[in-house]
Amino acid sequence: MTLPTDFAPAERTPLPELQELADIIKKNPMTAAFHAQPVPLLMINNCxxxxxxxxxxQSIAKSKSPYETxxxxxxxxxxxxHSVAHEGGCGTSIFCRDCGAAASIIKSLEGKAHTEECHILRKSAxxxxxxDLQVFTSPFKYEEYELVIFTVLDISHEKRRKNLEHLFFHDVLNLATGLRYASQMLCRSSASDRIHEQCLKMDNTISQLTEEIQAQRDLGKAEEGKLKVAIRPTSSKGxxxxxxxMYSSHPLCADRQIHIEEFEDFYFNTDPTILIRSLGNMVKNALEASEAGETITLGCQKDGEQAHFWGHNNCFIPAKSQRQIFKRSFSTKGEGRGLGTYSMKLLIEKHLQGKVWFESTPEKGTVFSISIPMNEEQTTE
Structure with missing residues (x-):
């Protein structure tokens, strides 16, 4: 007789049979390796x-003994x-239709390895x-028994961090937009040249703040492979x-200069937002590395089917530091830095199919280069 269910089958194997199989598995030396794993793991049968x-x-289940499970x-x-929401137990209630763990187990009972996110509410005092769990399931044959290996990763902290990041970026960008609107309204309503000048400086500062926030948000998306690329015709000179x-009035440029070498303008297809963000990181790094009174030089040239951008500063990067460039958390500027060159490489090479590299010598200083495909060349009208 089939037991009632709203999702997965409710039938169970009698406990004496399960205990017999559990005793057999317990005697196998492989269980010592499973117990040594830091990842929570179950073996489950076809029921x-x-x-x-x-x-x-056992630790995350808060059970006193592995036999309790x-x-x-x-x-x-x-x-x-929800495991008590239906008389059939876990997997049989209407809530279980949306459970990632139940879906993943069913896939593996059909012979396929699978993974799903699973969000559980469990009753406490x-x-x-x-x-918030990431569930991994895989078919596993033990002697004549068809089993499933069920492992979980606790991603609660990661989910909370992502939710907080989303709220933070959303709220702060809204605040920056409001500040910018207020500064523009003040600028329009005043006839004073001095107030007008101060409003323009404020507007520029807010623009830089907004750009920094968006850059951090997009870096997270890029690492997750969720950053959208919008290709369109782009001017090299533009x-x-x-x-x-963006950077000639930046605080870092207060006693430094940015010079752009003359070159013939050309058009190419790329995502200008991603390119400008990467070039911006290159310029900020160069400004931070430069001494007061120095000039950083930018340039661009067409190199076959590639658009080659470069930035030069007089600073030499020691060999030990050169070997660490492009690593996510390495920085010569102190703890909590190091995302600039990492994000350049991530954005350009992963999302624009380009290349980022640098050369640094005591005689010539440092040149960072960004090369991206021209794709279908565009011409100005």
Missing amino acids: RQTVFCNSSF VGLRPGEALGCI DFNEAL TLKKIWD
């Missing part, structure tokens, strides 16, 4: 019941509030505790002119 639980899973389904072992406009 989704546990026959083995490693020490790490034998016969339980994953949601029951973890204390999911004074509140329902939220668990790109460097925008860089000059």
Whole structure:
């Protein structure tokens, strides 16, 4: 007789049979390796019941003994509030239709390795505790038994961080937009040249703030492979002119100069926002490395099917530091820095299919180069 269910089958293997299999598995030397793993792991049978639980899973399940989980389904072992919403237990309620763990287990019972996110609320003394898990399942044959290896990673901190980042970027960008609007309204409503000049400086500062916030937001998207690329015709001279406009009034440029070498303008297809962001990081690094009174030089040239941008400063990078350039958290400027060259390489090479490199000698200083495909060349009208 088939038991009622709103999703996965409710039938269970009798506990004596499960205990017998659990004892067989326990005697296998491989279980010592499973217990040594820092990743929570279960072995479950074709009725989704546990026959083995490693020490790490026992810890997150808050059980006193691995034998407490034998016969339980994953949601029951973890204390999911929906595991008691239906008489059939874990996997059988209407809530289980949206459960990543249940979906992943079913895929592996069909013979496929699978992974899903699973968001569980489990009952505790004074509140329902939220668990955000990445579930991995894989078919596993043990002697004549068809089992599933079920492992989980706790991604709660990562999910909370992403949610907080999203709220932060959203709210701060809205605040910056409001400040910019206020400064523009003040500028329009005043006839004073002095106030007009100060409003323009304020507007420029807010623009730089907005750009920095967007750059940090997009770096996170780029690392996750979620950054959208918008290819369109782009002017080489227009790109460097925008860089000059952005950074010639930057605080870093207060006692330094930015010079653009003369070259013939040409058009190419790329994402100008990503390119300008990468060039901006190159310029900021050069300005920070330069001494007061020095000039950094920017240039661009057509190199076959590539658009080659470069930036020069007089600073020499020691060999030890050169070997660390482009690593995510390395910086010569102190702890908490080091994303500039890393993000240049990530954005250009992963998203624009270009190349980023540098050369540094005591005699010639340092030149950072960015080369990106021309794609279909565009011409000005």
